[in-house]
Amino acid sequence: MDKTNLVVELLEKYWADECDAAGSTNVxxxxxxxxIYEPAEGGxxxxxxxxxxxxxxxxxxxxxxxxxxxxxxxxxxxKLNPSELKAEMTKESLEPEEISEEVKDEVYKSICEKLDQ
Amino acid sequence: MLLLGFLSSWLLxxxxxxxxxxxxxxxxxxxxxxxxxxxxxxxxxxxxxLDEKALFKAESLHFxxxxxxxxxxxxxxxxxxxxxxxxxxxxxxxxxxxxxxIPGMESYVFLRDEPDKIRSIGKFWVYHEVGHTLVLSxxxxxxxxxxxxxxxxxLFWGVxxxxxxxxxxxxxxxxxxxxxxxxEEWNRRREKLRLDDEVWADNFAIESVSQEDRxxxxxxxxxxPILQDSSMSNEQNIIRSNKMKxxxxxxxxxxxxxxxxxxxxxxxxxxxxxxxxxxxxxxxTREVTSNFLFKLFFLINLPMLLVLFISIFIxxxxxxxxxxxxxxxxxxxxxxxSF
Numbered sequence: 001m002d003k004t005n006l007v008v009e010l011l012e013k014y015w016a017d018e019c020d021a022a023g024s025t026n027v028x029x030x031x032x033x034x035x036i037y038e039p040a041e042g043g044x045x046x047x048x049x050x051x052x053x054x055x056x057x058x059x060x061x062x063x064x065x066x067x068x069x070x071x072x073x074x075x076x077x078x079k080l081n082p083s084e085l086k087a088e089m090t091k092e093s094l095e096p097e098e099i100s101e102e103v104k105d106e107v108y109k110s111i112c113e114k115l116d117q
Numbered sequence: 118m119l120l121l122g123f124l125s126s127w128l129l130x131x132x133x134x135x136x137x138x139x140x141x142x143x144x145x146x147x148x149x150x151x152x153x154x155x156x157x158x159x160x161x162x163x164x165x166x167l168d169e170k171a172l173f174k175a176e177s178l179h180f181x182x183x184x185x186x187x188x189x190x191x192x193x194x195x196x197x198x199x200x201x202x203x204x205x206x207x208x209x210x211x212x213x214x215x216x217x218x219i220p221g222m223e224s225y226v227f228l229r230d231e232p233d234k235i236r237s238i239g240k241f242w243v244y245h246e247v248g249h250t251l252v253l254s255x256x257x258x259x260x261x262x263x264x265x266x267x268x269x270x271x272l273f274w275g276v277x278x279x280x281x282x283x284x285x286x287x288x289x290x291x292x293x294x295x296x297x298x299x300x301e302e303w304n305r306r307r308e309k310l311r312l313d314d315e316v317w318a319d320n321f322a323i324e325s326v327s328q329e330d331r332x333x334x335x336x337x338x339x340x341x342p343i344l345q346d347s348s349m350s351n352e353q354n355i356i357r358s359n360k361m362k363x364x365x366x367x368x369x370x371x372x373x374x375x376x377x378x379x380x381x382x383x384x385x386x387x388x389x390x391x392x393x394x395x396x397x398x399x400x401x402t403r404e405v406t407s408n409f410l411f412k413l414f415f416l417i418n419l420p421m422l423l424v425l426f427i428s429i430f431i432x433x434x435x436x437x438x439x440x441x442x443x444x445x446x447x448x449x450x451x452x453x454x455s456f
Contacts, residue, residue: 021238021337025229029204037212040227042148044315044346045213046242051341052212 007031007062010110014103015058018051026052030059057096061104064094065111079116082108121413128421134221135428141219142435149215149227150442155205157448163197165232166243171325197246199226203448214242218249225439237333241322248321249314312353315346319361320376323368331369338362 008031012019019027029035030052037052039045068088072080080088085108089095095104164172172193204210211227218224226246230239323331342358349357364376 017333017336017340020236020333021341023228023230023236023239024234025201025203025231026210029208029210034208035204036207036209038152038209040149040152040211040213040215042144043215043217044348045215046238047213049212 003063003066004028004031006066006111006114007059009114010062010107011055011058013110014106015055018055018058021051022048022055027055030055033059033063054098057098061094061096061099062107062111064092065089065108066115068092068094069111069115073115080112082112085112125417125421128418128425132421132425132428135425135432138219138222138432139428139435141217142432142439145217145225145439146435146442149211149217149225150439153202153205153209153211154446155207156210156446157203157205158443158446159201159203159231159448160443161199161201161232163194163199163243163247166199166235166240167247167325171244171247193247196222197224197226199228199243200443201231202227202229205446214239216242216246216249218246224249237326237330238337240326240330241334244322244325245318247325248318308350308353311346311349312357315349315357316360316364319357320364323361323364323376324373328369331365335362335365335369338365 008027011027011031022030026035026048037049039047039049065085069080069085072078072084072088082105086095086105089108202211210229214229215227216224224246226243228235228239228242230236235243323334326334338358338361342354346354346357367373367375
Protein backbone atom coordinates (compact mmCIF):
# COMPACT_ATOMS: atom_id res chain seq x y z
CA MET A 1 0.00 0.00 0.00
CA ASP A 2 1.25 3.50 -0.89
CA LYS A 3 2.79 5.19 2.15
CA THR A 4 1.03 8.55 1.72
CA ASN A 5 -2.36 6.89 1.27
CA LEU A 6 -1.83 4.77 4.35
CA VAL A 7 -0.83 7.81 6.42
CA VAL A 8 -3.91 9.74 5.22
CA GLU A 9 -6.15 6.77 5.98
CA LEU A 10 -4.79 6.33 9.50
CA LEU A 11 -4.83 10.06 10.25
CA GLU A 12 -8.47 10.24 9.16
CA LYS A 13 -9.28 7.20 11.29
CA TYR A 14 -7.50 8.01 14.56
CA TRP A 15 -7.31 11.82 14.41
CA ALA A 16 -10.72 12.37 12.83
CA ASP A 17 -11.53 15.66 14.57
CA GLU A 18 -8.15 17.17 13.77
CA CYS A 19 -8.43 16.08 10.11
CA ASP A 20 -11.94 17.52 9.88
CA ALA A 21 -10.72 20.84 11.24
CA ALA A 22 -7.59 21.00 9.06
CA GLY A 23 -9.36 19.90 5.86
CA SER A 24 -8.32 17.26 3.35
CA THR A 25 -5.73 19.37 1.48
CA ASN A 26 -3.76 20.03 4.67
CA VAL A 27 -4.03 16.36 5.69
CA UNK A 28 -2.72 15.24 2.30
CA UNK A 29 0.12 17.79 2.35
CA UNK A 30 1.14 16.70 5.85
CA UNK A 31 1.06 13.03 4.83
CA UNK A 32 3.31 13.85 1.85
CA UNK A 33 5.59 15.65 4.29
CA UNK A 34 6.89 18.44 2.10
CA UNK A 35 4.88 21.29 3.56
CA ILE A 36 6.09 24.16 5.77
CA TYR A 37 3.38 26.08 7.60
CA GLU A 38 3.84 29.77 8.25
CA PRO A 39 1.29 32.18 9.69
CA ALA A 40 -0.19 34.93 7.53
CA GLU A 41 -0.22 38.45 8.96
CA GLY A 42 -2.71 41.27 9.28
CA GLY A 43 -6.00 39.47 8.67
CA UNK A 44 -8.46 37.53 10.76
CA UNK A 45 -7.99 33.82 11.10
CA UNK A 46 -9.07 30.37 12.05
CA UNK A 47 -5.71 29.41 13.53
CA UNK A 48 -4.89 25.81 12.71
CA UNK A 49 -1.26 25.75 13.85
CA UNK A 50 -1.93 23.59 16.94
CA UNK A 51 -4.03 21.15 14.94
CA UNK A 52 -1.50 20.99 12.09
CA UNK A 53 1.34 20.40 14.55
CA UNK A 54 -0.65 17.57 16.14
CA UNK A 55 -1.25 16.01 12.69
CA UNK A 56 2.40 16.45 11.73
CA UNK A 57 3.47 14.55 14.88
CA UNK A 58 0.92 11.83 14.13
CA UNK A 59 2.04 11.63 10.50
CA UNK A 60 5.72 11.24 11.47
CA UNK A 61 4.77 8.54 13.95
CA UNK A 62 2.77 6.57 11.35
CA UNK A 63 5.55 6.93 8.76
CA UNK A 64 8.19 5.72 11.23
CA UNK A 65 6.09 2.71 12.14
CA UNK A 66 5.58 1.98 8.43
CA UNK A 67 9.33 2.22 7.71
CA UNK A 68 10.28 0.05 10.71
CA UNK A 69 7.77 -2.59 9.65
CA UNK A 70 9.10 -2.73 6.07
CA UNK A 71 12.74 -2.67 7.22
CA UNK A 72 12.15 -5.56 9.59
CA UNK A 73 10.25 -7.50 6.94
CA UNK A 74 13.02 -6.94 4.40
CA UNK A 75 15.93 -7.75 6.72
CA UNK A 76 14.43 -10.71 8.55
CA UNK A 77 11.92 -11.83 5.95
CA UNK A 78 9.32 -12.07 8.68
CA LYS A 79 6.03 -10.32 9.39
CA LEU A 80 5.81 -8.29 12.61
CA ASN A 81 2.92 -8.42 15.04
CA PRO A 82 1.74 -5.18 16.73
CA SER A 83 3.64 -5.79 19.97
CA GLU A 84 6.89 -6.51 18.10
CA LEU A 85 6.40 -3.32 16.11
CA LYS A 86 5.81 -1.40 19.33
CA ALA A 87 8.95 -2.89 20.87
CA GLU A 88 11.01 -1.88 17.82
CA MET A 89 9.59 1.65 17.87
CA THR A 90 10.37 1.98 21.59
CA LYS A 91 13.89 0.65 21.04
CA GLU A 92 14.47 3.25 18.33
CA SER A 93 12.93 6.00 20.54
CA LEU A 94 10.35 6.78 17.88
CA GLU A 95 7.26 6.78 20.07
CA PRO A 96 5.95 10.33 20.61
CA GLU A 97 4.79 11.17 24.13
CA GLU A 98 1.99 13.37 22.83
CA ILE A 99 0.05 10.38 21.48
CA SER A 100 -1.85 8.19 23.93
CA GLU A 101 -0.83 4.55 24.38
CA GLU A 102 -4.28 3.45 23.29
CA VAL A 103 -4.05 5.27 19.94
CA LYS A 104 -0.46 4.09 19.39
CA ASP A 105 -1.52 0.47 19.89
CA GLU A 106 -4.41 0.92 17.46
CA VAL A 107 -2.06 2.41 14.86
CA TYR A 108 0.41 -0.49 15.22
CA LYS A 109 -2.44 -2.93 14.79
CA SER A 110 -3.71 -1.16 11.66
CA ILE A 111 -0.23 -0.95 10.10
CA CYS A 112 0.42 -4.63 10.66
CA GLU A 113 -2.96 -5.51 9.17
CA LYS A 114 -2.51 -3.25 6.13
CA LEU A 115 1.05 -4.29 5.36
CA ASP A 116 0.39 -7.96 5.90
CA GLN A 117 -2.12 -7.91 3.05
CA MET B 118 -21.30 77.69 6.48
CA LEU B 119 -22.83 74.82 8.40
CA LEU B 120 -23.33 72.94 5.15
CA LEU B 121 -19.71 73.61 4.17
CA GLY B 122 -18.62 72.30 7.55
CA PHE B 123 -20.55 69.07 7.07
CA LEU B 124 -19.21 68.70 3.54
CA SER B 125 -15.65 69.14 4.75
CA SER B 126 -16.27 66.70 7.57
CA TRP B 127 -17.64 64.18 5.05
CA LEU B 128 -14.54 64.75 2.92
CA LEU B 129 -12.34 64.03 5.94
CA UNK B 130 -14.22 60.81 6.72
CA UNK B 131 -13.97 59.73 3.05
CA UNK B 132 -10.22 60.38 3.05
CA UNK B 133 -9.80 58.34 6.23
CA UNK B 134 -11.89 55.51 4.79
CA UNK B 135 -9.86 55.66 1.57
CA UNK B 136 -6.54 55.44 3.45
CA UNK B 137 -7.97 52.56 5.44
CA UNK B 138 -8.72 50.78 2.14
CA UNK B 139 -5.08 51.39 1.04
CA UNK B 140 -3.76 50.06 4.34
CA UNK B 141 -5.90 46.92 4.25
CA UNK B 142 -5.03 46.20 0.61
CA UNK B 143 -1.34 46.58 1.46
CA UNK B 144 -1.87 43.98 4.22
CA UNK B 145 -3.21 41.51 1.64
CA UNK B 146 -0.01 41.97 -0.38
CA UNK B 147 2.51 42.11 2.50
CA UNK B 148 0.79 39.76 4.94
CA UNK B 149 -0.28 37.09 2.49
CA UNK B 150 0.64 37.24 -1.21
CA UNK B 151 4.31 38.07 -0.63
CA UNK B 152 4.61 35.45 2.10
CA UNK B 153 3.22 32.66 -0.07
CA UNK B 154 4.67 33.86 -3.33
CA UNK B 155 5.06 30.46 -4.94
CA UNK B 156 1.63 29.16 -3.91
CA UNK B 157 -0.99 28.66 -6.59
CA UNK B 158 -4.47 30.16 -6.36
CA UNK B 159 -7.78 28.87 -7.66
CA UNK B 160 -10.63 31.34 -7.65
CA UNK B 161 -14.09 30.12 -6.77
CA UNK B 162 -17.45 31.79 -6.66
CA UNK B 163 -19.17 32.30 -3.32
CA UNK B 164 -22.08 30.27 -4.71
CA UNK B 165 -19.77 27.24 -4.87
CA UNK B 166 -19.44 27.31 -1.08
CA LEU B 167 -22.82 28.58 0.13
CA ASP B 168 -26.04 26.63 -0.01
CA GLU B 169 -29.04 28.30 -1.61
CA LYS B 170 -30.85 29.09 1.65
CA ALA B 171 -27.81 30.78 3.21
CA LEU B 172 -27.06 32.70 0.03
CA PHE B 173 -30.63 34.00 -0.07
CA LYS B 174 -30.41 35.07 3.56
CA ALA B 175 -27.06 36.77 2.96
CA GLU B 176 -28.39 38.61 -0.08
CA SER B 177 -31.40 39.82 1.91
CA LEU B 178 -29.12 41.21 4.63
CA HIS B 179 -26.61 42.71 2.24
CA PHE B 180 -26.69 46.38 1.30
CA UNK B 181 -29.85 47.91 -0.06
CA UNK B 182 -30.93 46.48 -3.39
CA UNK B 183 -31.34 50.02 -4.77
CA UNK B 184 -27.63 50.75 -4.33
CA UNK B 185 -26.72 47.52 -6.05
CA UNK B 186 -29.13 48.20 -8.91
CA UNK B 187 -27.55 51.56 -9.65
CA UNK B 188 -24.10 49.91 -9.38
CA UNK B 189 -23.02 52.01 -6.41
CA UNK B 190 -22.19 48.91 -4.43
CA UNK B 191 -20.78 45.56 -5.39
CA UNK B 192 -22.97 42.47 -5.21
CA UNK B 193 -22.28 39.90 -2.53
CA UNK B 194 -20.73 37.64 -5.17
CA UNK B 195 -18.36 40.36 -6.36
CA UNK B 196 -17.45 41.64 -2.93
CA UNK B 197 -16.29 38.32 -1.45
CA UNK B 198 -13.48 36.72 -3.40
CA UNK B 199 -12.77 33.14 -2.39
CA UNK B 200 -9.42 31.53 -3.25
CA UNK B 201 -8.11 28.04 -2.66
CA UNK B 202 -4.38 28.12 -1.87
CA UNK B 203 -2.31 25.25 -3.29
CA UNK B 204 1.21 24.38 -2.20
CA UNK B 205 4.04 25.63 -4.44
CA UNK B 206 7.59 24.32 -4.94
CA UNK B 207 8.90 25.72 -1.64
CA UNK B 208 6.13 23.96 0.29
CA UNK B 209 5.34 27.10 2.33
CA UNK B 210 1.63 27.31 3.06
CA UNK B 211 -0.59 29.33 5.44
CA UNK B 212 -1.31 27.71 8.78
CA UNK B 213 -4.71 29.43 8.93
CA UNK B 214 -7.89 30.02 6.99
CA UNK B 215 -7.38 33.73 6.47
CA UNK B 216 -9.54 36.70 5.53
CA UNK B 217 -8.82 40.31 4.73
CA UNK B 218 -11.98 42.44 4.86
CA ILE B 219 -12.09 45.91 3.41
CA PRO B 220 -15.21 47.72 4.66
CA GLY B 221 -17.58 48.70 1.89
CA MET B 222 -15.21 47.20 -0.70
CA GLU B 223 -13.95 43.67 -1.28
CA SER B 224 -12.98 40.80 1.02
CA TYR B 225 -10.40 38.10 0.29
CA VAL B 226 -11.00 34.67 1.77
CA PHE B 227 -8.10 32.22 1.50
CA LEU B 228 -8.96 28.57 2.11
CA ARG B 229 -7.17 25.30 1.40
CA ASP B 230 -10.03 23.08 0.23
CA GLU B 231 -12.12 23.17 -2.92
CA PRO B 232 -15.93 23.36 -2.49
CA ASP B 233 -16.40 19.60 -2.88
CA LYS B 234 -13.81 18.90 -0.18
CA ILE B 235 -14.69 21.64 2.31
CA ARG B 236 -15.54 20.48 5.83
CA SER B 237 -17.31 22.07 8.80
CA ILE B 238 -14.59 24.51 9.91
CA GLY B 239 -13.93 25.73 6.38
CA LYS B 240 -17.67 26.19 5.79
CA PHE B 241 -18.03 28.09 9.05
CA TRP B 242 -15.23 30.41 7.97
CA VAL B 243 -16.80 31.20 4.58
CA TYR B 244 -20.15 31.94 6.24
CA HIS B 245 -18.41 34.01 8.91
CA GLU B 246 -16.84 36.16 6.20
CA VAL B 247 -20.16 36.57 4.44
CA GLY B 248 -21.47 37.78 7.82
CA HIS B 249 -18.77 40.47 7.85
CA THR B 250 -19.99 41.98 4.59
CA LEU B 251 -23.60 42.42 5.69
CA VAL B 252 -25.20 45.72 6.65
CA LEU B 253 -24.65 45.73 10.42
CA SER B 254 -21.05 44.60 10.19
CA UNK B 255 -20.10 47.07 7.47
CA UNK B 256 -21.72 49.88 9.50
CA UNK B 257 -19.66 48.90 12.53
CA UNK B 258 -16.45 49.04 10.49
CA UNK B 259 -17.25 52.45 9.07
CA UNK B 260 -17.91 53.73 12.59
CA UNK B 261 -14.58 52.28 13.69
CA UNK B 262 -12.74 54.12 10.93
CA UNK B 263 -14.54 57.39 11.60
CA UNK B 264 -14.25 57.32 15.40
CA UNK B 265 -14.05 60.81 16.84
CA UNK B 266 -12.24 62.25 13.81
CA UNK B 267 -15.22 64.39 12.82
CA UNK B 268 -15.19 65.95 16.30
CA UNK B 269 -11.52 66.84 15.88
CA UNK B 270 -12.39 68.28 12.55
CA UNK B 271 -15.07 70.46 14.10
CA LEU B 272 -12.39 71.90 16.40
CA PHE B 273 -10.14 72.61 13.46
CA TRP B 274 -13.08 74.04 11.56
CA GLY B 275 -13.99 76.23 14.54
CA VAL B 276 -10.54 77.83 14.59
CA UNK B 277 -11.16 78.96 11.05
CA UNK B 278 -14.66 80.19 11.05
CA UNK B 279 -15.55 81.22 14.60
CA UNK B 280 -15.52 84.89 15.50
CA UNK B 281 -13.22 84.89 18.55
CA UNK B 282 -14.67 86.55 21.65
CA UNK B 283 -14.32 85.63 25.36
CA UNK B 284 -17.52 83.64 24.94
CA UNK B 285 -16.33 81.66 21.95
CA UNK B 286 -12.97 80.97 23.63
CA UNK B 287 -14.93 79.37 26.46
CA UNK B 288 -16.68 77.25 23.87
CA UNK B 289 -13.32 76.29 22.38
CA UNK B 290 -12.08 75.16 25.81
CA UNK B 291 -15.22 73.12 26.39
CA UNK B 292 -14.83 71.64 22.92
CA UNK B 293 -11.29 70.50 23.73
CA UNK B 294 -12.46 69.04 27.03
CA UNK B 295 -15.25 67.22 25.21
CA UNK B 296 -12.78 65.76 22.74
CA UNK B 297 -10.52 64.51 25.54
CA UNK B 298 -13.45 63.01 27.47
CA UNK B 299 -15.11 61.46 24.44
CA UNK B 300 -11.75 60.22 23.16
CA GLU B 301 -11.62 57.72 25.99
CA GLU B 302 -15.20 56.69 25.34
CA TRP B 303 -14.35 56.24 21.65
CA ASN B 304 -11.40 54.00 22.49
CA ARG B 305 -13.56 51.90 24.76
CA ARG B 306 -16.25 51.70 22.13
CA ARG B 307 -13.76 50.87 19.37
CA GLU B 308 -12.63 47.84 21.36
CA LYS B 309 -16.19 46.69 21.97
CA LEU B 310 -17.36 47.28 18.42
CA ARG B 311 -14.61 45.07 17.03
CA LEU B 312 -15.72 42.29 19.32
CA ASP B 313 -19.38 42.89 18.42
CA ASP B 314 -18.50 42.67 14.76
CA GLU B 315 -16.83 39.28 15.18
CA VAL B 316 -19.67 37.90 17.30
CA TRP B 317 -22.22 39.14 14.75
CA ALA B 318 -20.38 37.38 11.91
CA ASP B 319 -19.98 34.21 14.03
CA ASN B 320 -23.71 34.21 14.72
CA PHE B 321 -24.54 34.55 11.03
CA ALA B 322 -22.30 31.53 10.35
CA ILE B 323 -23.80 29.54 13.24
CA GLU B 324 -27.31 30.19 11.92
CA SER B 325 -26.33 29.26 8.36
CA VAL B 326 -24.49 25.94 8.80
CA SER B 327 -26.20 22.55 9.11
CA GLN B 328 -26.90 20.70 12.37
CA GLU B 329 -24.14 18.22 11.56
CA ASP B 330 -21.67 21.07 11.07
CA ARG B 331 -22.80 22.65 14.35
CA UNK B 332 -22.11 19.39 16.19
CA UNK B 333 -18.64 19.18 14.62
CA UNK B 334 -17.90 22.83 15.40
CA UNK B 335 -18.94 22.40 19.02
CA UNK B 336 -16.48 19.54 19.30
CA UNK B 337 -13.56 21.41 17.65
CA UNK B 338 -14.05 24.67 19.50
CA UNK B 339 -14.24 22.98 22.90
CA UNK B 340 -11.00 21.11 22.11
CA UNK B 341 -8.94 23.86 20.47
CA PRO B 342 -8.89 27.67 20.84
CA ILE B 343 -8.64 28.20 17.10
CA LEU B 344 -10.48 31.46 16.57
CA GLN B 345 -7.94 34.26 16.63
CA ASP B 346 -8.16 37.85 15.58
CA SER B 347 -4.93 39.82 15.67
CA SER B 348 -6.80 43.13 16.01
CA MET B 349 -8.41 42.01 19.29
CA SER B 350 -6.84 41.52 22.71
CA ASN B 351 -6.35 38.08 24.19
CA GLU B 352 -9.18 38.78 26.62
CA GLN B 353 -11.52 39.71 23.76
CA ASN B 354 -10.59 36.58 21.83
CA ILE B 355 -11.52 34.53 24.90
CA ILE B 356 -14.86 36.39 25.31
CA ARG B 357 -15.62 35.80 21.65
CA SER B 358 -14.68 32.15 21.83
CA ASN B 359 -16.89 31.58 24.88
CA LYS B 360 -19.78 33.48 23.31
CA MET B 361 -19.46 31.38 20.18
CA LYS B 362 -19.56 28.14 22.10
CA UNK B 363 -22.68 29.30 23.99
CA UNK B 364 -24.38 30.36 20.76
CA UNK B 365 -23.39 27.15 18.94
CA UNK B 366 -24.95 25.15 21.74
CA UNK B 367 -28.15 27.21 21.56
CA UNK B 368 -28.35 26.80 17.79
CA UNK B 369 -27.69 23.07 18.05
CA UNK B 370 -30.64 22.87 20.46
CA UNK B 371 -32.78 24.68 17.88
CA UNK B 372 -32.89 27.97 19.78
CA UNK B 373 -31.46 30.20 17.05
CA UNK B 374 -33.71 33.09 18.07
CA UNK B 375 -31.87 33.21 21.42
CA UNK B 376 -28.39 33.79 19.93
CA UNK B 377 -26.73 36.39 22.08
CA UNK B 378 -24.45 39.37 21.41
CA UNK B 379 -22.04 41.15 23.73
CA UNK B 380 -23.29 44.66 23.01
CA UNK B 381 -23.90 47.17 25.70
CA UNK B 382 -25.57 50.56 25.46
CA UNK B 383 -23.14 53.11 24.12
CA UNK B 384 -23.18 56.86 24.69
CA UNK B 385 -24.68 58.47 21.56
CA UNK B 386 -21.36 59.94 20.46
CA UNK B 387 -22.49 60.74 16.91
CA UNK B 388 -25.36 62.87 18.25
CA UNK B 389 -23.11 64.63 20.80
CA UNK B 390 -20.59 65.42 18.05
CA UNK B 391 -23.26 66.87 15.77
CA UNK B 392 -24.80 69.00 18.53
CA UNK B 393 -21.41 70.50 19.44
CA UNK B 394 -20.64 71.17 15.80
CA UNK B 395 -24.00 72.85 15.14
CA UNK B 396 -23.87 74.86 18.36
CA UNK B 397 -20.32 76.16 17.86
CA UNK B 398 -20.55 76.98 14.21
CA UNK B 399 -24.17 78.13 14.27
CA UNK B 400 -23.62 80.55 17.20
CA UNK B 401 -20.20 82.00 16.61
CA THR B 402 -19.63 81.88 12.89
CA ARG B 403 -18.09 85.05 11.63
CA GLU B 404 -19.47 86.93 8.66
CA VAL B 405 -18.72 85.15 5.44
CA THR B 406 -16.73 87.14 2.91
CA SER B 407 -15.66 86.11 -0.57
CA ASN B 408 -12.04 86.36 0.61
CA PHE B 409 -12.78 83.90 3.41
CA LEU B 410 -14.55 81.47 1.05
CA PHE B 411 -11.61 81.73 -1.36
CA LYS B 412 -9.10 80.89 1.41
CA LEU B 413 -11.35 78.12 2.66
CA PHE B 414 -11.49 76.48 -0.72
CA PHE B 415 -7.78 76.76 -1.55
CA LEU B 416 -6.37 76.06 1.89
CA ILE B 417 -8.76 73.39 3.14
CA ASN B 418 -11.10 71.88 0.58
CA LEU B 419 -8.73 71.76 -2.37
CA PRO B 420 -5.86 70.08 -0.48
CA MET B 421 -8.38 67.66 1.02
CA LEU B 422 -9.73 66.81 -2.43
CA LEU B 423 -6.18 66.34 -3.67
CA VAL B 424 -5.37 63.99 -0.78
CA LEU B 425 -8.59 62.09 -1.50
CA PHE B 426 -7.66 61.61 -5.17
CA ILE B 427 -4.13 60.51 -4.21
CA SER B 428 -5.49 57.97 -1.71
CA ILE B 429 -7.97 56.63 -4.30
CA PHE B 430 -5.13 56.38 -6.84
CA ILE B 431 -2.90 54.48 -4.38
CA UNK B 432 -5.83 52.21 -3.51
CA UNK B 433 -6.39 51.44 -7.20
CA UNK B 434 -2.70 50.63 -7.72
CA UNK B 435 -2.76 48.29 -4.72
CA UNK B 436 -5.91 46.60 -6.04
CA UNK B 437 -4.23 46.05 -9.41
CA UNK B 438 -1.18 44.68 -7.57
CA UNK B 439 -3.37 42.13 -5.78
CA UNK B 440 -5.16 41.17 -9.02
CA UNK B 441 -1.93 40.80 -11.00
CA UNK B 442 -0.22 38.73 -8.31
CA UNK B 443 -3.14 36.35 -7.99
CA UNK B 444 -3.71 36.13 -11.73
CA UNK B 445 0.00 35.41 -12.24
CA UNK B 446 -0.17 32.55 -9.78
CA UNK B 447 -3.60 31.15 -10.61
CA UNK B 448 -4.16 27.63 -11.83
CA UNK B 449 -5.85 28.44 -15.13
CA UNK B 450 -7.19 24.96 -15.93
CA UNK B 451 -9.22 24.76 -12.78
CA UNK B 452 -10.18 28.40 -12.64
CA UNK B 453 -13.89 28.76 -13.30
CA UNK B 454 -13.70 32.49 -14.10
CA SER B 455 -11.13 35.24 -14.25
CA PHE B 456 -10.43 37.49 -11.23
